[in-house]
Amino acid sequence: MDPRGKIALVTGAARRLGRSIATTLGRAGSHVVVHYSSSRREAEKTAAEIRELGVEVSLERADLxxxxEVETLFAAIADRFGRLDILVNSAASFERRSFAQITVAEWDSVLAVNLRAPFMCTQRAAALMAxxxxxxxxxxxxxxxxxxxxxxxxxGYAHHGVSKAGLLHLTSVAARELAPDVRVNAIIPGPILPPPGIDVGSDEWRRHGKRVPLGRTGSPEQIGETVLFLTRNDYVTGETIFVDGGEHLVGTALRASGESREKP
Ligand SMILES: NC(=O)c1ccc[n+]([C@@H]2O[C@H](COP(=O)([O-])OP(=O)(O)OC[C@H]3O[C@@H](n4cnc5c(N)ncnc54)[C@H](OP(=O)(O)O)[C@@H]3O)[C@@H](O)[C@H]2O)c1
Structure with missing residues (x-):
């Protein structure tokens, strides 16, 4: 798909990876719906930056x-544009809690944002894409x-991991069922940006980068470029692209608490 003149919704686009994806699509000529939940100021800044690129921008708040609120978000897009071409489900929670301590409410809340919301957004997006x-x-x-x-x-991340495993399978089932009208793909980022509390320039984050096969952390721009590749290549669906410096090749041990496997 040629991204120029297309309508793209990026959830969680105020900051971090979502912001980079939204900006990359704007730079490629797409009109962008910048979705946010609590980061209003950052979302306004992102929207202003994308508007400067000469494309249309719509700013939409929703607790996914x-x-x-998901319904309201899509009603707003339908009102403003009457259509949609690209949806990036980037918004997510990232909660740490030991298996024994996860409450039912916490489980439901993580699954609601990380799995039910992408399902709802995909379903509603597919209707608008038609x-x-x-x-x-x-x-x-x-x-x-x-x-x-x-x-x-x-x-420490059972609910998060299960929600993302569900999202991966949602990618496959939706890719098959929504074809040939909609392509559905997944990106699995590795160490691109550190979680809150760890500085991007910190030794801790640098050490994390050293542990993956390519020996360094990645950048949000590399995620934006991967979305752009998926936009432009109309023959890719049901695919998962790891943008992780090869971390998936190393295995789970890297992320186990206390594990350290730095390269010499
Ligand atoms: N950062 C990485 O290196 C990395 C690595 C692996 C996977 N990922 C995945 O890539 C995506 C983007 O990563 P990220 O680090 O940019 O994510 P993030 O900063 O953890 O979260 C992105 C946005 O999600 C939004 N969000 C959270 N709860 C929400 C809710 N209930 N309703 C609506 N929006 C909500 C927040 O919006 P507001 O701020 O407006 O509230 C937040 O800014 C996520 O799906 C993440 O799991 C990232």
Whole structure:
């Protein structure tokens, strides 16, 4: 799909990876719906930066853990644009809690944001994508931002890992069922940006980068570029792209608490 003039919704686009994806799509000529939940100021800044690129921008707030707010988000997109071409499900929670301590409410909340919301967004996006007038052979595109916890076993992240494993399978089943009208793919980022509390320039983060086969951390721009590749290549669906410096090759041990496997 040629991204120019297309309508793209990026969830969680105020900051971090979502911001980079939204900006990359804007730079490629897409009109962008910048979704946010609590980061209003950052979202306004992201929206302003994308607007400067000469494309249309719409700023939409929604708590994706609430189905009614997902509906409102899509109603707003339908009102403003009447169509959608690209959806990037990037918003997610990232909660650490030992298996024994996860409450039912916490489990439900993580699954609601990380799995039910991408399902709802994909379903509603597919309906809007059908309303888009694209050339033949240009299906709509959904990109799900997954995580290595979907394919590895990280102690302390059971609910997160299960939600992301579900999202990975959602990618496959949706890719098959929504074809040929919509392509659905996943990206699994590795150490791109550290979780809150760890500075990107810190020794701790640098050490983490040294542990993956390519020996360094990645950048948000590399995620944006991968979304752009998936946008442009209309023959890829049901695919998962690891953008992780090879971390998935190393295995789960890296993320186990206390584990240190630095390269000499
Ligand atoms: N960073 C990495 O290196 C990395 C590695 C592996 C996988 N990933 C995946 O890539 C995606 C983006 O990563 P990230 O680090 O940029 O994510 P993040 O900073 O942890 O979260 C992205 C955004 O999700 C939004 N969000 C959280 N709960 C929400 C809710 N209930 N409703 C609506 N929005 C909600 C937040 O928006 P507001 O700030 O507006 O509240 C937040 O800014 C995520 O799916 C993540 O799992 C990232």
């Amino acid at each position: 853990g609430r189905p009614a 309303a888009s007038k694209r050339s033949a052979g240009e299906p709509g595109l959904v990109v799900n931002m997954v995580d290595l916890s979907a394919v590895q076993t990280w102690p």
